[in-house]
Amino acid sequence: MPLLRETGEAVADAWTILPDDRPVPAGGAVVVSLKRWREERETLAGRDAPLGVLLPSGALASDVAPDLQRLGLIALDFPKFRDGRGFTVARELRERFGYTGEIRATGHVIADQFPLLVRCGVSTVQVPDTAKLDQWQAALGTLTIAYQKAVAGEELPLSLRRFKVA
Amino acid sequence: MTSSTGPVGLYQYDAVDREFVHERVEQFRGQVERRLAGDLTEDEFKPLRLMNGLYLQLHAYMLRIAVPYGVLSSTQMRRLAHIGRVHDKGYGHFTTRQNLQFNWIKLAETPDILGELADVNMHAIQTSGNCIRNVTTDQFCGAAADEVIDPRVYAEILRQWSTNHPEFSFLPRKFKIAISGSPADRAAVKVHDIGLLAKRNAEDEVGFEVWVGGGLGRSPFVAKKARDWVPEADGLAYLEAILRVYNQFGRRDNMYKARIKILVHELGIEKFLTHVDAEFARIRGPKFALDPELVAAIQARFAPPPLADLPGHCPEFEAAKASDPAFARWVATNTVAHKAPGYICATLSLKPIGGIPGDATSEQMEAVADLADRYSFGEIRVAHEQNLVLAHVRKDALHALWTELKAHDLATPNIGLVSDIIACPGLDYCALANARAIPIAQGISERFADLDRQLAIGDLSINISGCINACGHHHVANIGILGVDKKGVEFYQITVGGNAGIDAAIGDIVGPALPAEEVPAAIEALVNVYLHYRKDGERFIDTLGRIGIQPFKETLYAAAA
Numbered sequence: 001m002p003l004l005r006e007t008g009e010a011v012a013d014a015w016t017i018l019p020d021d022r023p024v025p026a027g028g029a030v031v032v033s034l035k036r037w038r039e040e041r042e043t044l045a046g047r048d049a050p051l052g053v054l055l056p057s058g059a060l061a062s063d064v065a066p067d068l069q070r071l072g073l074i075a076l077d078f079p080k081f082r083d084g085r086g087f088t089v090a091r092e093l094r095e096r097f098g099y100t101g102e103i104r105a106t107g108h109v110i111a112d113q114f115p116l117l118v119r120c121g122v123s124t125v126q127v128p129d130t131a132k133l134d135q136w137q138a139a140l141g142t143l144t145i146a147y148q149k150a151v152a153g154e155e156l157p158l159s160l161r162r163f164k165v166a
Numbered sequence: 167m168t169s170s171t172g173p174v175g176l177y178q179y180d181a182v183d184r185e186f187v188h189e190r191v192e193q194f195r196g197q198v199e200r201r202l203a204g205d206l207t208e209d210e211f212k213p214l215r216l217m218n219g220l221y222l223q224l225h226a227y228m229l230r231i232a233v234p235y236g237v238l239s240s241t242q243m244r245r246l247a248h249i250g251r252v253h254d255k256g257y258g259h260f261t262t263r264q265n266l267q268f269n270w271i272k273l274a275e276t277p278d279i280l281g282e283l284a285d286v287n288m289h290a291i292q293t294s295g296n297c298i299r300n301v302t303t304d305q306f307c308g309a310a311a312d313e314v315i316d317p318r319v320y321a322e323i324l325r326q327w328s329t330n331h332p333e334f335s336f337l338p339r340k341f342k343i344a345i346s347g348s349p350a351d352r353a354a355v356k357v358h359d360i361g362l363l364a365k366r367n368a369e370d371e372v373g374f375e376v377w378v379g380g381g382l383g384r385s386p387f388v389a390k391k392a393r394d395w396v397p398e399a400d401g402l403a404y405l406e407a408i409l410r411v412y413n414q415f416g417r418r419d420n421m422y423k424a425r426i427k428i429l430v431h432e433l434g435i436e437k438f439l440t441h442v443d444a445e446f447a448r449i450r451g452p453k454f455a456l457d458p459e460l461v462a463a464i465q466a467r468f469a470p471p472p473l474a475d476l477p478g479h480c481p482e483f484e485a486a487k488a489s490d491p492a493f494a495r496w497v498a499t500n501t502v503a504h505k506a507p508g509y510i511c512a513t514l515s516l517k518p519i520g521g522i523p524g525d526a527t528s529e530q531m532e533a534v535a536d537l538a539d540r541y542s543f544g545e546i547r548v549a550h551e552q553n554l555v556l557a558h559v560r561k562d563a564l565h566a567l568w569t570e571l572k573a574h575d576l577a578t579p580n581i582g583l584v585s586d587i588i589a590c591p592g593l594d595y596c597a598l599a600n601a602r603a604i605p606i607a608q609g610i611s612e613r614f615a616d617l618d619r620q621l622a623i624g625d626l627s628i629n630i631s632g633c634i635n636a637c638g639h640h641h642v643a644n645i646g647i648l649g650v651d652k653k654g655v656e657f658y659q660i661t662v663g664g665n666a667g668i669d670a671a672i673g674d675i676v677g678p679a680l681p682a683e684e685v686p687a688a689i690e691a692l693v694n695v696y697l698h699y700r701k702d703g704e705r706f707i708d709t710l711g712r713i714g715i716q717p718f719k720e721t722l723y724a725a726a727a
């Protein structure tokens with residue numbers, strides 16, 4: 001599945017999302033489920049390779065807050081694009097917990113959500129194989145004005161300055 | 167409108183706001199194209215079109231156009247009239263959300279309609295969908311004598327803050343905020359997801375009393391007080407905290423339990439507020455504070471109209487009332503005091519006897535636009551009771567205005583009376599309806615056609631919803647009427663004792679539902695009980711409070727039997 005950066009550029013995926021029934025390889029960047037992370041934390045943390053955790057929808061940013069130093073990627077699952085909990089989780093990871101690693105949106109998201117995800121602090125989005133990438137890229141530039149400051153680089157007051165974003 | 171032609175008292179969009187609205191139109195045009203090309207499934211397209219105000223109804227698409235905080239200019243009103251004529255059947259429907267709906271719209275024409283709206287700084291953004299909806303307020307904002315704070319300033323701040331909010335555009339369910347700046351609360355704030363009462367403290371600072379978790383629908387709740395005082399600077403941070411708790415914890419497994427009122431109810435207000443307070447404690451502070459300069463800048467863009475310096479006593483006005491009893495009666499019901507001497511706020515009834523509540527023809531809209539230009543600085547308001555308001559009329563011109571209103575059937579002297587009925591579209595238009603609402607409203611209105619009798623009955627609200635979704639606010643009416651389906655037949659359940667104001671209350675069911683043809687007589691029977699027991703100066707709701715529901719029950723079911 002193609003992976004898009006917050007700029008809209010398609011990039012190679014360095015990570016493997018690992019189903020729970022597959023053994024964890026010794027090397028390579030892997031993403032494990034939150035459940036597995038909780039159960040196998042000691043062994044996983046001892047691994048000498050990049051590790052990420054996949055948060056199911058409904059998990060909170062605080063569920064991984066103590067481990068953020070060790071996690072190179074946090075993937076947020078969107079089971080249905082209408083399920084907007086991930087927007088809050090992304091923003092909390094950045095704003096409240098100061099997470100600087102990659103935040104990835106996976107599952108069912110649509111092009112129109114791409115700019116909103118980015119503004120909440122998401123760094124990569126996994127899009128379906130059938131996706132027309134030009135539509136996703138165009139979505140980033142459709143609305144060039146935002147009424148709220150994005151999460152990244154936030155210094156100004158919360159709101160009510162209209163920003164040129166694209 | 168451009169700022170050179172824009173009326174006073176209306177927020178003036180600047181180039182940035184205008185650009186945004188035009189971009190939204192183009193965005194939607196692209197979404198329609200992607201849908202038609204099959205790049206979006208109907209499931210994916212639906213929330214996108216809803217966020218642009220487009221519903222699929224029984225017979226056609228319905229387009230819901232935002233009238234932010236219910237205020238519009240004569241130019242905008244003329245454009246609505248034009249759209250009604252060209253793209254609908256020559257009329258539009260003003261709603262309980264201070265919006266306007268067109269019920270006969272073609273999908274293919276919507277991007278163009280949105281373009282025409284954008285030309286006059288109007289749009290349908292966030293009038294639907296699971297996002298923060300168009301903020302509603304008091305129809306007399308900026309004019310009423312009893313106003314403490316002009317709520318438009320904060321309603322506009324909320325409009326900007328909530329517009330395409332990155333975090334809160336895919337909430338569990340829709341989210342409605344109302345704000346009132348007068349202790350009378352004409353905005354029904356306690357039946358909204360968040361209700362704000364703007365007020366001043368002893369130091370003359372502005373702050374908000376915050377209510378949360380109100381709502382109607384199948385589980386009606388009066389909101390609970392979240393905080394007595396949130397300082398102006400922290401207002402948005404506090405709302406962000408509430409929305410964030412809701413977005414994380416609100417139910418998504420069942421759309422009927424997804425509103426914030428259910429979360430507040432299931433967690434309990436204390437526990438809910440513990441979450442909110444924790445979030446608020448983290449995010450309040452300079453970074454999230456509302457900058458006083460920004461508040462001042464927005465305030466400045468609501469320039470007050472250039473009101474003349476007039477004496478409070480107006481001899482022409484008094485003389486007109488004395489010599490023309492029909493005028494005097496209209497003044498008694500359809501006006502409220504203005505804060506400036508010599509001025510008055512006038513309500514234009516969209517409830518002619520036997521008419522469709524809230525409907526206005528394109529000709530009427532144009533007439534109102536012209537009258538607004540000549541009598542009220544080109545500015546019009548939509549009341550949530552589905553009427554229109556000219557807020558700044560000179561008392562010495564009121565008789566002339568009234569004379570012109572009569573010619574357009576806009577001068578029914580019935581505001582707040584039994585025929586000032588709120589009704590949802592019901593089965594005549596709505597795909598979710600159990601029963602019709604409009605003909606019931608018409609039937610009751612005709613039964614009480616005698617305006618002297620209505621005046622003798624006094625203050626009494628009747629609201630009708632065609633199903634339990636309660637778009638007609640039936641729960642908070644003194645007499646509420648709810649359409650139910652009994653084996654394919656339209657029946658109506660009657661409640662009494664609801665109240666939408668500062669002492670908000672949900673009505674109680676009087677008894678088994680009645681068939682349509684019995685409803686007007688049943689309402690009359692309830693009114694007669696009240697008249698029988700009424701003591702001096704009591705409103706329907708007061709008498710009911712004193713004597714209880716039992717006499718109403720007995721009479722209703724005796725009368726219906």
Ligand code: HEM
Pocket residue numbers: 221223228260261262263264265267339342357380381382383384421422425590591595596597598635636637638639
């Ligand atoms: C014609 C098509 C309409 C449809 C399909 C529709 C749909 C709904 C639904 C499903 C609800 C229940 C939401 C819930 O409780 O979670 C609702 C509530 C509501 N709607 Fe409508 N509605 C329509 C028209 C209107 C109109 C004309 C108005 C008036 C402006 C309106 C204003 C409201 C209000 C005030 C509520 C109840 C208050 C609350 O949100 O708790 N709706 N609507």
Ligand code: SF4
Pocket residue numbers: 590591592593596597598599600631632633634635636637638
């Ligand atoms: S109350 Fe029911 S019938 Fe009336 S508009 Fe709402 S959904 Fe439709």
